[in-house]
Amino acid sequence: MSEHAAVVAGIPVDTRHWIAGERVASTSTFPDVSPIDGQVIAEVARGGAAEAAAAIEAARVAFPGWAATDRAERARILHAIADGVDKRLDELALVETTDNGALLRSHRNGVMPRVAHNFRFFADWLLGLGHEDFETRGHRNHVSWDPAGVCVLITPWNAPLMLATWKVAPALAAGNTVVLKPAEWSPLTASLLADIAAEAGLPSGVLNVVQGYGAEAGAALVADPAVSRISFTGSVPTARRIAAAAAANLTPLSLELGGKSPLLVFEDADLDLAVDLAVEQYDNAGQVCLAGTRLLVHDGVAAEFTERFLARASGLVQGDPRAPGTDVGPNIHRDHLARVDGFVRRAADQGAATLLGGGPNTDLGGLYYRPTLLTGMPPGSEILTEEVFGPVLTLQTFGTEEEAVALANGTRYGLAAVVATGSPERAERVSAALVAGTVWVNCFFVRDLRAPFGGARQSGVGREGGDWSFDFYCDLKNTVTAPWEK
Known part of the structure; x- marks a missing residue:
């Protein structure tokens, strides 16, 4: 077993970053503590500006190839990732419960099956994504969804893998490359996801995982001008800092923030x-x-x-x-x-x-x-x-x-x-x-990925789900063609 692997609930988890298809260590680590008993369960690579830059460069280099991959092949790989999640469902549930303290039965029966569903849903939605052509004074309008580029996804600790894959799946389906930064209080299943994605055949650099603190790794990621999209789920104060950094580069944002429902x-x-x-x-x-x-x-x-x-x-x-x-x-x-x-x-x-x-x-x-x-x-x-x-x-x-x-x-x-x-x-x-x-x-928490999800006021900016996810993760293009001479 690698010196960089932690054994969590009997399951080995690599605690290094995943960048350009390889495991990358950092010069320092941070402790990951289980809320169940307060014990340190892993020493996790502590990324900063260098790791953020390396991950973004890996994603930038991988982008043209993945963007050019046809929809059917992208969908096939996303389905393969979902299959990998299903095969390791019990391991993922055990690691995540140990890492963030949520109920094991919830992870087994609801959360981890939803992780696999996220990949399958957006893979299938991609294959049906489109808009009927329409005419304007004899000219044909054709709407297309073009991959945007490198996406930085910053995810919370309360449902780490499910909420991460709700962003990762549509971003990858759309043809983008991804740098995922999981929350430092619950980073471990993001590392397992990197393994699963690699085993499913996702090309190197298409998905990268950088671990660390928001003020270090996160701040470097959101300020990089090579980033084309930023999606964040978390608190309003953190969102304000991310929005300020993104504003310098006019990087489009999707923010799912707090609630007082x-x-x-x-x-x-x-x-x-x-x-x-x-x-x-x-x-x-x-x-x-x-x-x-x-x-x-x-x-x-x-x-x-x-x-x-x-x-x-x-x-x-x-x-x-x-x-x-x-x-x-x-x-x-x-x-x-x-x-x-x-x-x-x-x-x-x-x-x-x-x-x-x-x-x-x-x-x-x-x-x-x-x-x-x-x-x-x-x-x-x-x-x-x-x-x-x-x-x-x-x-x-x-x-x-x-x-x-x-x-x-x-x-x-x-x-x-x-x-x-x-x-x-x-x-x-x-x-x-x-x-x-x-x-x-007369119900609660009935969720369908076809529906828009997001908040009003200071609960967020933008919507996720169905076409709304692809609208964010893509550059929408309208091509207008004059009538061809016969």
């Missing part, structure tokens, strides 16, 4: 369903950008809803995410746990009442934060307006539909919303009035 429960809602939806917001220890963390409940059903919710949420099992019976695992990192707890403590200082949880789970120690529900917050308070990204929900009540919509839209975010109601007419009215990229009515 509402979950509205009307008086005509099925309360059992509404409670199920609300409790589901604790998924992944609340580390979900889409989570409906602000529970907005009609006055007439608030008492009953709260009683049922507390009964259900109190029964959630918190513990080791590898155990089959666990419902809520740890938060990702000690710094993040402190951030979550800081929000809750400040809310309590501002008058919030704690109905559930309210602090770390001292029985488990480490990075486990109890599922928490707060109420009685002053309007406009921090806990109601800023993204916590932990297992912390707030409860507010409303009297009218108009008041509910005003509360729902009362933040600088607009990523998602959940509406629980028994009225199709109300569902249509409220959904139309909400500022959100996705609205779920």
